[in-house]
Amino acid sequence: MGRVRPGGEGILFSPLDSIPVIGAGLAGSEAAWQIAEAGLNVSLFEMRPEHSTPAHQSSDCAELVCSNSLGSTLPDRAAGVLQTEIATLQSMLLEEARKTAVPAGQALAVDREKFAHAVTARLEAHPRIELVREEVQSIPKDPVCVLATGPLTSEAMAKSIADLAGSENLAFFDAIAPVVTGESLDSDIIFRASRWQAKEEDGVSGDYFNVPLDKDDYEQLVDALLSAEKHPIKDFEAQDTHAKSFFERCLPVEVLASRGRDALRYGPLRPVGLFIPGSGKRPYAVVQLRTENKEGTLWNLVGFQTNLRYGAQEELLRSLPGMQNAEFVRLGSMHRNTFLCSPKLLNSALEWEARPGLFVAGQLSGMEGYLGNIGSGLLAGRNAVRKARGGPLENLPKDTLLGALALHVSEAPPEGFQPMKAEFGILPPLPRGIRKNDRRKVRAQRSKSALASHLESNPFPNPERHSEKPCSQAHTK
Ligand SMILES: Cc1cc2nc3c(=O)[nH]c(=O)nc-3n(C[C@H](O)[C@H](O)[C@H](O)COP(=O)(O)OP(=O)(O)OC[C@H]3O[C@@H](n4cnc5c(N)ncnc54)[C@H](O)[C@@H]3O)c2cc1C
Structure with missing residues (x-):
């Protein structure tokens, strides 16, 4: 797979049939997998171990930097519903998380080393993925690209992102109020x-x-x-x-x-x-x-x-x-976190409006939490494939948590925008008259049926698993 070494402005990393994904964290690893599974080549760039972040400890892809929990497995809790959604969308990372799970009551907690090793091994073994251990210092000019450099994006890349976004639209820290x-x-x-x-x-x-x-x-x-x-x-x-x-x-x-x-x-x-x-x-x-x-x-x-x-x-x-x-x-918190003021920049397909073909996934897009970030990689990967094949982009139903998160990051009020994790509160309100005790179940059921009918009319263009059919257009600003 041909490519040019990273560095200056305007670099094209790959021939047209290979899509660069920058950052092999949770979002980038999932995005790369989805693109490769759809039959396209991927150059997945990861700066570790040469350059590390202040929080990562290893050189593995998809390292969990803090807790080892991906949230509740209960099918009527927000994390459980999101797990069902991304399992339905065939997430590789969720599959590996389940295989490397450790006992944690009703939570999906993983052996973090086994999880990251397993994800890295699958990426390395994929015939259409080249894992490139290099820091990418500026946003590539490739016609299709996924940017997933995370909350601890390297300094040079953060500067390049700020140049494109406008420095007022890139935050370096969270100051979260409850x-x-x-x-x-x-x-x-x-x-x-x-x-x-x-x-x-x-x-x-x-x-x-x-x-x-x-x-x-x-x-x-x-x-x-x-x-x-x-x-x-x-x-x-x-x-x-x-x-x-x-x-x-x-x-x-x-x-x-x-x-x-x-x-x-x-x-x-x-x-x-x-x-x-x-x-x-x-x-x-x-x-x-x-x-x-x-x-x-x-x-x-x-x-x-x-x-x-x-x-x-x-x-x-x-x-x-x-x-x-x-x-x-x-709840409130304050810590290092690089993220875009996405409502001003992205649409609900996670595409940068002013740079069509550039998709942003993970914490950088304003999604919070391990599971949401895996989900954002899934969505960005699916849309990178659609873009590369010249098809219209996909936005997920608003009744799914992943669809609601994508809508939130693209449409929330931009003033004081802060990253958001998957919570039932971001879903559209339920019809009146549903008893409080039944609301979780109704939301879970609504997500399941919305996703099922969406996939029936918009299957992922994966030649190995599905046949390609037309899909819906993403919301635009
Ligand atoms: C300190 C900290 C603790 C957190 N704890 C939790 C938690 O306990 N639970 C939870 O749900 N969420 C937590 N989060 C939030 C978030 O869910 C995780 O950070 C998650 O890993 C984000 O996924 P990501 O793919 O966006 O970024 P990451 O998983 O960080 O992946 C980004 C990758 O890009 C690489 N990279 C960066 N710049 C470049 C470059 N220029 N070129 C090439 N590669 C580059 C990095 O090395 C990294 O591997 C935490 C965040 C931070 C900062």
Whole structure:
């Protein structure tokens, strides 16, 4: 397979029948496999072991950098539903995860070394995959390419991505605030309003949910923030100069609280322009929640990025008025993470709108979590094949978790965009009248039937397993 060594701008890595995939992590390994299985050649570039990242330990492909769990196997939990979806789409990585699973109750946890060895061995043995151990320093100009360099993308590549995306559209760190489901908030206490809207409209309209705090609530919150257990900052983050300046620009609430007891109520918890419905009084402080998705099912705590341990976060937030039953879709965290402001750049086929043929997979695309990243590699790989064959692109049904994730990263509000993992909250709302206990099962069933009928009319163009048929067009911006 011919190719040119990586380096300068505008490099073509491969002849037209070979597709470059950059980064052999979870997403890149799956994407490469899908492309090769469809009958096309792949050059899979991985910079390790020559250049490593601050978190990887080995030279294997698909190394799990932290936990060894891919989430619940229960068929009616979000992770279980996503596993069913990507198994249906014939994921090689999920197949190897199941083969190398270790006992972990109802979770799919793997022997991380055996898993990564097995994936690497399958990639190396594939006749249509060439695994190239080199850092790629700029985005290739090939007509079809998959970029999957992950949350710890090398510096040179990050610069090339920032040049194409615009530096304001590439983040290097997460500053994640918790996200809760709207239906778990107590609307008798938490009121809807935007700042300075007419008092008589408070509680019924407005873009924000507002958790009103009186002086006692506020003082208790500050005490809890100061005493709660925090995640230690990792060595590589503490030494990182980007990280230090980032922490200054985007302070966690607990750090802000330590700078003075009033810092929060003059900062992200300021109550100006808000009035409690009924009494018309201004609260002492306010925790505001802003919607995360078009359906208004998910709400993030504005300016409440935090590095507290997960248990401490849940306890502290559930002690706030009206949040006693809060259902968390995501908890706050702060760490190194390179990702695009994808809603401005990608469509739901994970193709870069301004660079047709360039697909982005994995954490870089704004998906979070091992399983979601494997799924994104699957989707990007399938679409790279369709692009190379001149066919229209595929977008998965919105009732599947993978389809909903792809829609989320391409269509979420771009302001303050943060990576999202597969959660039921990103799916379209269920019809009214379904009992709470039945909702998980109904969502799981809906995903299964949506994917089955999608695949019937849009089979993957894999000459070894399926016959090719036309497929639907991706949403475009
Ligand atoms: C420290 C940390 C801990 C995490 N822990 C978890 C967790 O416990 N559970 C969870 O679900 N998710 C976790 N995540 C989030 C995410 O799910 C994982 O990072 C996941 O591995 C991302 O998959 P990926 O394919 O996008 O990136 P990766 O798996 O990181 O793969 C990217 C690959 O690209 C290579 N690469 C980078 N730049 C270049 C280049 N220029 N040229 C060639 N190769 C390059 C890298 O060496 C790497 O192999 C964590 C993330 C981080 C940063």
